[in-house]
Amino acid sequence: MINQTDIVVIGAGAVGLAITKYLSKLNKDVLLIEKNNNIGEETSSRNSEVVHAGIYYPTNSLKAKLCIKGKKLLYDYCKEKKIFYKKCGKLIISQEKSDKTKLDIIENQAKKNGLTDLKRLTSKEMYKIEPEIECLEAIYSPSTGFFDSTHFMQSLREDIENSHGSISLNSKVIGGTINKNYIDLIIDKSGKITNLKTKYLINAGGLYSTNIIKKFINFPKEFIPNIFYTKGTYFNYLGKNPFKHLIYPLPEKSGLGIHITLDKYNKIKFGPDTELTNIVEYEVNEYKLEKFYKSIKTFWPNVVKENILPGYCGIRPKLYKENIKENDFVIQGPINHRIQRLVNLFAIESPGLTSSLAIGKYIRNLLFK
Structure with a gap:
């Protein structure tokens, strides 16, 4: 594994893959790291594969806005890449x-x-x-439908590897330190401990995103929600x-x-x-x-x-046990925690798969306007 890069994305589910896809087009070196031995092995592959319309979510919530944008992006992407989908209603x-x-x-x-x-x-x-x-x-x-999420994630992986991106599997973040101009990661790569410096970090660790950021010595704990x-x-x-x-x-x-x-x-x-x-x-x-x-x-x-x-x-x-209006995606950037070049994604549940491409664009625009 390299010891320095421009951008690191943690988590190779659909959302992490989509973020990396867009960032890898910026002429920067982007590394996507995943603790499992393959992409999309957890939440992204254990769902209904439904393309949600954006019906239920509170007005102006991230879920509502990103689902509706993501739905169009997803259908268009599937059509372009010849990925199975069916807008059955x-x-x-x-x-x-x-x-x-x-x-x-x-x-x-x-x-x-x-x-x-x-x-x-x-x-x-x-x-x-x-x-x-x-x-x-x-x-x-x-406008509701369903699609082949496995083929979708495989296609995103190809997009990344054909651009300025790379993927490191069996790579688990076990610690880190936030410095002024870079973030230092400690990674367990198949049992071998390595250090990696990155200018930007996106924590899209899904179920484990809160556990990941807790391992960073100087990240303020008040910004870590209970999940x-x-x-x-x-x-x-x-x-x-x-x-x-x-x-x-x-x-x-x-x-x-x-x-x-x-x-x-x-x-x-x-x-x-x-x-x-x-x-x-x-x-x-x-x-x-x-x-x-x-x-x-x-x-x-x-x-x-x-x-x-x-x-x-x-x-x-x-974020909450019941479907109340506050149960939204949490995308936490510098404006929230005052740490430059770091974004955390928490509670990315349904409609995260539908929203994945829109989330990818959202993160790109958040860091590189």
């Missing part, structure tokens, strides 16, 4: 008359965020497009797929509810649920199958329990 359904107000609130929030393409559907209109779904009313979001881990479980479905759209119930306090999503093989996935956890582990608890079955059956009566199989789990970092 999403249906947010209600099953009680009392839910009408909840749909109104969702629709109004979407309009505040600049989304003008949502459409309200009656039960009859729903039956025409998704006859197996039982509901009284729905919101249709035509909660939320585990989401997914189940696969073996039966025939009768759906053309993504199907979402009304949001819950801690998430968007157990929903139906699709993949590039036209297979069905259920999930995620939300479960607070203190550790990072990805074991699927099979006892949850009954809960998933009962939840899905409320709006898809024909679901066959025997066709539901354990899938996978993902973990996301959140």
